[in-house]
């Protein structure tokens with residue numbers, strides 16, 4: 606097992622003669638919730654598709670849990686903005702469908718029905734546990750047309766996590782939801798993060814490693830423990846967008862007040878470094894995550910001495 610849930614090495618992507626992404630390097634630890642922000646068209650979805658394995662990068666390598674990504678695989682899950690569920694399946698069936706495809710087959714159903722139905726029972730149990738996890742215990746038997754947009758997004762999140770991927774990609778997952786729904790789902794992610802902390806404390810591998818694209822800077826800093834910014838506004842911007850911002854951000858607990866004034870400074874720094882086209886800087890000026898993490902670890906170690 607690798608130390609990193611996700612590792613991106615020297616990734617570049619070109620469409621025709623247009624270089625979208627230039628030399629992206631990124632390492633994500635298990636249990637991190639990383640927000641990705643950047644101007645529209647800078648290549649955020651292109652990067653996610655490369656990680657998912659559906660659209661390989663022109664150059665570079667992507668590893669999940671130390672294994673090279675060579676196509677869509679079980680290590681990576683994704684939830685889009687308008688994620689489509691199967692209309693003819695209940696929430697419970699939608700969530701367990703991936704396991705059905707993965708762990709059962711038609712011959713098994715007819716040749717070993719007892720084993721097949723035992724397996725399916727297990728899948729439904731797991732499905733209910735994950736629906737509970739996303740706050741939908743009461744909606745297991747509901748069909749998509751009986752659920753709100755926010756509920757459907759939750760089902761999609763449960764569907765992704767039930768496969769126990771090493772990392773889940775969220776591409777503007779809450780973009781189409783109203784404010785209250787959006788807040789609810791943000792709190793769901795904060796709850797996942799708390800579970801990660803408990804797992805780490807108990808020496809287990811944290812379950813929820815997430816890379817989330819969002820255009821909402823408050824959401825990015827509020828939900829994530831680390832935020833990266835993709836942008837062409839750096840000195841070699843003609844070569845494509847680079848990671849021009851990578852810093853830790855404050856961690857909120859689910860029951861903390863949503864006090865965005867706590868990180869006004871970081872939000873303005875992020876806005877300037879990533880979105881201000883008149884502010885051209887070296888691509889590494891705001892890429893300080895690992896250094897800051899090291900300092901943090903040092904200071905904790907010195908307190909303990």
Ligand SMILES: Nc1ncnc2c1ncn2[C@@H]1O[C@H](COP(=O)(O)OP(=O)(O)OP(=O)(O)O)[C@@H](O)[C@H]1O
Pocket residue numbers: 620625643644645646647648649650651652
């Ligand atoms: N299949 C494709 N063929 C050619 N160009 C493409 C293709 N897909 C994306 N592009 C271009 O690559 C660039 C990055 O697109 P991408 O969708 O990754 O941006 P994004 O950061 O996700 O934008 P948004 O915030 O609007 O979702 C854009 O200029 C887009 O026009």
Ligand SMILES: [Mg+2]
Pocket residue numbers: 649650651
């Ligand atoms: Mg996009």
